[in-house]
Each structure stands twice: as C-alpha cells, then as structure tokens.
Amino acid sequence: MIAGMMRIGDKTDAEIRELYDSAREAGVSYFDHADLYGFNFPDGGYHLCERRFAEAVKLSSSEREGIVLQSKTGIVEDPWGYDQSYEHIVASVDESLKSLNMDYLDVLLLHRPDVLVEPEEVARAFDELEAAGKVRAFGVSNHTPRQIDLLKTAVKQPLLVNQVQFSITHSSLVAQGMTSNMTTSDDAFTRDGGGLVDYARVNKITLQAWSPIQIGHEPGIFLGSLDYPELNAEIEGAVANRNSR
Ligand SMILES: NC(=O)c1ccc[n+]([C@@H]2O[C@H](COP(=O)([O-])OP(=O)(O)OC[C@H]3O[C@@H](n4cnc5c(N)ncnc54)[C@H](OP(=O)(O)O)[C@@H]3O)[C@@H](O)[C@H]2O)c1
Structure with a gap:
C-alpha cells in the first residue's frame, strides 16, 4: 500500500499530519510524490506538495529512515510535454530534495515516457544521482515494455517499478490478456501496453496502481457510485465482514 501525495497542495499542516499519521498507523510506510504535484493548485507550482509534506x-x-519516499520527474508544463534529458532529471531531483528537506529519495520514477528519450542521458543522470547518494533505486511510470527495454539499453540500475493507472473499473491491463482475440469486447483493443503485466512479472518489476478507486480517466470514484451497485455491495460486505471479526 502506498499513500499518494498528489492532492495535499491546499491542505493545512494539521490535515497533512493527520493523513501521514493515519497512513503510518494503518501500516503504510511508502509515500508517493512528484515534482509536478501542486502545479495545478491556486498559487501553486512545481514541488508544492513535496514542500508542504x-x-x-x-x-x-x-522517522525518515523508516519510510520509503518516492518522487517522479519528467513532465514539464507550458507547453505540456515530457523531458528526460540529463539536465532536467538532475535539476528536478535537486529541487525535490530541497523541497522535501531530505538528503535522498528512496525511489525515483520517470513520470511519463519521453518518446524521443536518449537512454544514454537518462543513464548519465541515474549514475550521477546514485553515486552522489541522492537516489537509491529507480523505476518508471506509464511506460510500455518496449519503452523500458529502450531505457535498459543504457541504464545500468534495475528499473524496479512501473506505476500505471489501474483500478477495478479501469482494468484493461488485466482484461486484455483474457480478451486479446475477441471481436466482442472493447478490452480486446491493445490497451495493456503490449503485455505490460506479463512483462513486469518476467522482469521482476513491481506494478504500482495510481488512482486505484477512480472509475476511469474522468474524475469520479466507484465507491458509493450508483453506477456500480454490485461492486459497492461486495465492498460493503467485505468491510462489514472485517469489522465483525
Ligand atoms: N503516475 C501517474 O501518472 C499518477 C497519476 C495520478 C495519480 N498518481 C498517484 O496516485 C495517487 C492516487 O491518485 P488519486 O488521488 O487520483 O486516486 P484515488 O486514490 O483513486 O482517489 C481519487 C479520488 O478519490 C477520493 N477518495 C480517496 N479515498 C476515498 C475514500 N476512502 N472515500 C471516498 N473518496 C475517497 C479522493 O477525494 P479527496 O480529494 O476528497 O480525498 C480523490 O479525489 C496520487 O496521490 C499520486 O501519488 C500517479
């Protein structure tokens, strides 16, 4: 279980502290950030959520040693795009560490694929960040197997994580594997990134699910939604069952 910190930009210190303490009490010790988180809040900007945390x-x-702190880089705004250049990665991590008031990140992810990435540039940035003790492990987010293979032509560190959108109502990563040859299901369209689940299992990459209770691409969650009566009944039953134990 990972606590995502994308939405804390407008929370008070007490609210953020309560979120953190509740997560720790529930046994969660992994916290997910990104350089980008906070840019969309009024008077916000890059690194806002890291700073507020x-x-x-x-x-x-x-306490710092007892948690896993993950951040991401690679998305740029104005104009919106993706930048995995050496300069961008290194500068972004330095700014993340300053904002978080920490010496190191446990995990750094490339947030979204830069399809014209130069893998050697990523490798140079990762080597330098690792040698300086600023980042302990590396991964990606929203990458396809082939994009990971491309990075691996130069990157020496294992890519341990791929963070992807996945929820019970946004599950084509799994559903595609069961419907790949069927003409009757939308899931037959290749939306699994080309065998991403199998690729991750073969290569020992942990898939992290982002927006795990969101219905799909649009905002809105399936918890309590009238569109998902069976799913909600199932969840309520499971919660009642757990509470009665
Ligand atoms: N790698 C990527 O590209 C990427 C993209 C998006 C997100 N992420 C990561 O994934 C994390 C989770 O994303 P998310 O917040 O979009 O997904 P989520 O956990 O599925 O939450 C979506 C919405 O559900 C609401 N919610 C959460 N828990 C609830 C509960 N117990 N009951 C009722 N409503 C609840 C939240 O509302 P409130 O705001 O009111 O709490 C939020 O608006 C982010 O913090 C970030 O770390 C990564």
Whole structure:
C-alpha cells in the first residue's frame, strides 16, 4: 500500500499530519510524490506538495529512515510535454530534495515516457544521482515494455517499478490478456501496453496502481457510485465482514 501525495497542495499542516499519521498507523510506510504535484493548485507550482509534506510532517532522521519516499520527474508544463534529458532529471531531483528537506529519495520514477528519450542521458543522470547518494533505486511510470527495454539499453540500475493507472473499473491491463482475440469486447483493443503485466512479472518489476478507486480517466470514484451497485455491495460486505471479526 502506498499513500499518494498528489492532492495535499491546499491542505493545512494539521490535515497533512493527520493523513501521514493515519497512513503510518494503518501500516503504510511508502509515500508517493512528484515534482509536478501542486502545479495545478491556486498559487501553486512545481514541488508544492513535496514542500508542504516537509513543512507539515517534519520528520526526524529516524522517522525518515523508516519510510520509503518516492518522487517522479519528467513532465514539464507550458507547453505540456515530457523531458528526460540529463539536465532536467538532475535539476528536478535537486529541487525535490530541497523541497522535501531530505538528503535522498528512496525511489525515483520517470513520470511519463519521453518518446524521443536518449537512454544514454537518462543513464548519465541515474549514475550521477546514485553515486552522489541522492537516489537509491529507480523505476518508471506509464511506460510500455518496449519503452523500458529502450531505457535498459543504457541504464545500468534495475528499473524496479512501473506505476500505471489501474483500478477495478479501469482494468484493461488485466482484461486484455483474457480478451486479446475477441471481436466482442472493447478490452480486446491493445490497451495493456503490449503485455505490460506479463512483462513486469518476467522482469521482476513491481506494478504500482495510481488512482486505484477512480472509475476511469474522468474524475469520479466507484465507491458509493450508483453506477456500480454490485461492486459497492461486495465492498460493503467485505468491510462489514472485517469489522465483525
Ligand atoms: N503516475 C501517474 O501518472 C499518477 C497519476 C495520478 C495519480 N498518481 C498517484 O496516485 C495517487 C492516487 O491518485 P488519486 O488521488 O487520483 O486516486 P484515488 O486514490 O483513486 O482517489 C481519487 C479520488 O478519490 C477520493 N477518495 C480517496 N479515498 C476515498 C475514500 N476512502 N472515500 C471516498 N473518496 C475517497 C479522493 O477525494 P479527496 O480529494 O476528497 O480525498 C480523490 O479525489 C496520487 O496521490 C499520486 O501519488 C500517479
């Protein structure tokens, strides 16, 4: 379980602290950030959520050691696009560390594929960040197997993670594998990135699910939605069952 920090940009210190403490009490020790998170809040900007997390939570060094802190880089705005150049990756991590008031990231992900990426540039950035002790492990987000293979032509570190949109109502990554040859299902269209689940399992890449309770691309969650009565009944039954134990 991972606690996503994308929506904390307008929360008070007390609210962020409560979110953090609740996550820790529930056994969650993995926190997900990105350089981008906060850019869309009024008076927001890049690194806002990382900065607010540090200001509100104020981790001691032993508390810091006890959690896994992940951030991402690679999305640029104005104009919107993707940048996996050496300069961008290194500068973004430095700014993330400053905002988080930390010496290192446990995990750095490339947020979205830059289809014209130069893998050697990524490799140079990763080598430098690793050697300086600024990043301990690396991965990607929203990447296809072939895009990961391309990075691996130069990147020496294992790519341990691929964070992708996945929820029970947005599940074509799994459904495609069961419907690949059928003409009767939308899921037969290749929306699984070309065997992403099997590729991740073969290559020991952990798939992380983003927006796990969101219905699909548009905002809106399936919890309590009248469009998903059976799913909600199932969830409520499971919760009642757990509470009665
Ligand atoms: N790699 C990527 O490209 C990418 C993209 C998007 C997100 N992410 C990561 O994934 C994390 C989760 O994304 P998300 O917030 O969009 O997805 P989510 O956890 O599925 O939440 C979506 C919405 O559900 C609401 N919600 C959450 N828990 C709820 C509950 N128990 N009952 C009722 N409503 C609830 C939230 O509303 P409130 O705002 O009111 O809490 C939020 O608006 C982000 O924080 C970020 O770390 C990554």
